[in-house]
Amino acid sequence: MKNKQSYDEYVNQLGKVQDAMHWQPYKDQRVECLLCPRRCKIRNNKTGSCRVRGSIDGVLKTYNFGMALTATEEFIETEAVNHYRPGARILSMGNVGCMMNCSFCQNWETSQVKYLDHKAIQIYSPQQVIDICNANQIEVLSWTYNDPVVWHEFVLATSKLAQANGIRTLYKSAFYIEKEPVEELIDCIDIFSISLKSMSERFYRRITKAKLQPVLDRIIQVQRSQRHLEISQLIVPELNDNDEDIKRTVSWVRTNLGIDVPLHFVAFHPAYKYSHVERTPVSTLQRARQLAFDAGIKHVYLGNVNKANVNDTACVECGLTLIKRYGLTASVENLNGDGTCRQCGCQSSIKELWQEKQPLENIEIAKPVRNQLTFKWSASVQAIHIVRSGDNAIDLVKIQPFGVGADQDQSGGKSEYKPLLRTLGPGLDRFIVCKRSDSETGIVMQWHSENQFNILPVLDRAHFPVPIDQSSIGSYSYTLEKKQVRVL
Numbered sequence: 364m365k366n367k368q369s370y371d372e373y374v375n376q377l378g379k380v381q382d383a384m385h386w387q388p389y390k391d392q393r394v395e396c397l398l399c400p401r402r403c404k405i406r407n408n409k410t411g412s413c414r415v416r417g418s419i420d421g422v423l424k425t426y427n428f429g430m431a432l433t434a435t436e437e438f439i440e441t442e443a444v445n446h447y448r449p450g451a452r453i454l455s456m457g458n459v460g461c462m463m464n465c466s467f468c469q470n471w472e473t474s475q476v477k478y479l480d481h482k483a484i485q486i487y488s489p490q491q492v493i494d495i496c497n498a499n500q501i502e503v504l505s506w507t508y509n510d511p512v513v514w515h516e517f518v519l520a521t522s523k524l525a526q527a528n529g530i531r532t533l534y535k536s537a538f539y540i541e542k543e544p545v546e547e548l549i550d551c552i553d554i555f556s557i558s559l560k561s562m563s564e565r566f567y568r569r570i571t572k573a574k575l576q577p578v579l580d581r582i583i584q585v586q587r588s589q590r591h592l593e594i595s596q597l598i599v600p601e602l603n604d605n606d607e608d609i610k611r612t613v614s615w616v617r618t619n620l621g622i623d624v625p626l627h628f629v630a631f632h633p634a635y636k637y638s639h640v641e642r643t644p645v646s647t648l649q650r651a652r653q654l655a656f657d658a659g660i661k662h663v664y665l666g667n668v669n670k671a672n673v674n675d676t677a678c679v680e681c682g683l684t685l686i687k688r689y690g691l692t693a694s695v696e697n698l699n700g701d702g703t704c705r706q707c708g709c710q711s712s713i714k715e716l717w718q719e720k721q722p723l724e725n726i727e728i729a730k731p732v733r734n735q736l737t738f739k740w741s742a743s744v745q746a747i748h749i750v751r752s753g754d755n756a757i758d759l760v761k762i763q764p765f766g767v768g769a770d771q772d773q774s775g776g777k778s779e780y781k782p783l784l785r786t787l788g789p790g791l792d793r794f795i796v797c798k799r800s801d802s803e804t805g806i807v808m809q810w811h812s813e814n815q816f817n818i819l820p821v822l823d824r825a826h827f828p829v830p831i832d833q834s835s836i837g838s839y840s841y842t843l844e845k846k847q848v849r850v851l
C-alpha cells in the first residue's frame with residue numbers, strides 16, 4: 364500500500380476545479396454538500412469525505428471534472444449487465460474518489476484518493492469521450508470502476524452529449540446518492556447496474572461507512588423510472604455470505620423490484636483492508652443462486668466465475684438456453700431478432716439485441732506482423748487489460764486463442780479457436796481480453812506497428828488494474844512472452 368498523501372500534496376495535484384452542483388451554505392462559513400447522504404459540512408479550503416469535492420471561498424467545487432483513468436474498451440458483461448445488448452463493446456470511464464470507504468474495496472487504488480498514483484490520471488472533456496466512442500464505433504458509454512457519483516457534473520454533461528449522439532449510457536454504482544441527483548441521472552442514463560452491498564444496516568455502517576436505507580430508496584426510484592436495472596451483490600466471505608444474509612437480499616429484491624430484475628452474485632478477491640480471506644468459493648455463490656431461484660427470481664447470475672453454465676440466460680417458458688456466457692463473453696444462441704425464443708416464441712427480457720458493427724470480421728492484418736506477445740491464463744488471471752503506448756494512431760490487432768487440442772503457434776490460422784480482431788483507433792489505448800472457454804489456455808497477440816503493448820491482470824469484473832508491485836497482490840501469477848517476429 365502506498366503512503367498516504369498529505370492534504371497539501373493532494374491539493375497541489377488536483378485536476379480541473381469547477382463549480383459543483385448540489386450544495387448549500389452552512390453555518391460557520393461552511394458549505395453542505397447535498398450530492399450524497401453523507402452531507403459533508405466542509406470548511407474553507409477543505410474537502411469532503413470523498414476528497415474530490417471541497418470548499419473554496421464558501422463555494423462548493425468539484426476537483427475531478429474530466430479527471431479520468433484511461434478510457435478502456437470492455438464488454439457490457441463487465442458491468443454486471445446481462446439483459447441489455449449482450450456482448451456489446453463498451454467504453455469504460457472511471458475517475459477517482461468515492462463517497463464510501465468499503466474495507467473490501469476492489470478498486471481501492473483509485474477510489475481512495477489518498478493512495479492514488481496521479482500518473483494513472485488523464486483529463487478528458489465530454490466531447491473527447493464522445494469522439495473516442497465514435498472513432499472506435501463503441502455504442503455504449505459506461506461510468507464505472509471507483510464510483511460515478513463523485514464526478515456527477517462530468518457524468519451528466521457527457522451522458523447528455525452521448526445520448527444526443529445515439530450512444531447508450533450505463534451507470535455502475537453503489538448508489539449512495541441523494542434523490543435529486545438521481546432524477547438528473549434518470550434523464551440521461553439508459554442502464555443502471557447497482558451494487559447492493561448487503562441488507563444489513565450494521566454492515567453498511569461498519570464496513571462501507573455508509574447507510575443502507577438511502578441506497579434502497581434510490582434503487583426503487585430507478586425501478587419506478589422504467590430505466591433498465593440490474594442488481595449485483597459482492598459476496599464477501601465471513602461478511603455477507605451466510606444464508607440469512609442472502610435470503611434477505613433476495614426477499615427485498617422480490618418484494619420491491621419484482622422477479623424479473625436480473626440478480627448477480629459476485630465473487631470477491633482479497634483487497635485493501637480485507638485481505639485475510641480467500642476468494643469467495645464458487646460453491647457459496649451457487650448456493651446463493653439456488654436460494655434466489657427458490658424464491659422465484661427468474662434470472663440469477665454468478666460474477667467473476669469463469670465457468671460454463673453459471674451465466675447463461677434461459678427462456679423462462681421452455682428452458683432453452685438463449686444466451687451462452689463464459690466469464691465476460693456472451694454469444695446469442697436461440698433468440699430471434701425481436702428478442703423472442705426460437706423454440707417457443709416467448710418474449711425474453713433481453714433489450715436491444717446487438718450486432719457487432721465494426722467491419723472487422725473478415726479483415727486480416729493488412730501489413731506484415733512485426734510484434735508478437737503470448738499470454739497464458741492462470742487460475743487467478745483469466746482476463747487482462749492490454750495497454751498501448753506509442754505514436755501510432757491506429758492499430759489493428761489480432762488475438763489468437765490457443766488451448767487444449769490446438770497447435771500453440773496459431774499464426775497459420777489452423778486453430779479451432781476463433782481469432783478476434785481489434786482496432787484501436789484515436790484515443791483508445793486500452794482494451795480487455797478474456798478467456799472464452801474451459802479449454803482455452805492462452806492467447807497470442809500480433810500487431811504490425813512499432814507501438815508497445817503491455818499487460819495488466821484484471822482480477823475481477825469492473826476492476827481497473829494499475830501498475831503495482833506484483834508481490835503486494837499476493838496469490839496470482841501469469842506468464843508473458845514478448846518477441847519481435849520476422850516481417851513476412
Ligand code: SF4
Nearest residue numbers: 396399402403411413
Ligand atoms: S459527495 Fe463527497 S463531499 Fe459530497 S457529501 Fe458525499 S462524500 Fe461528502
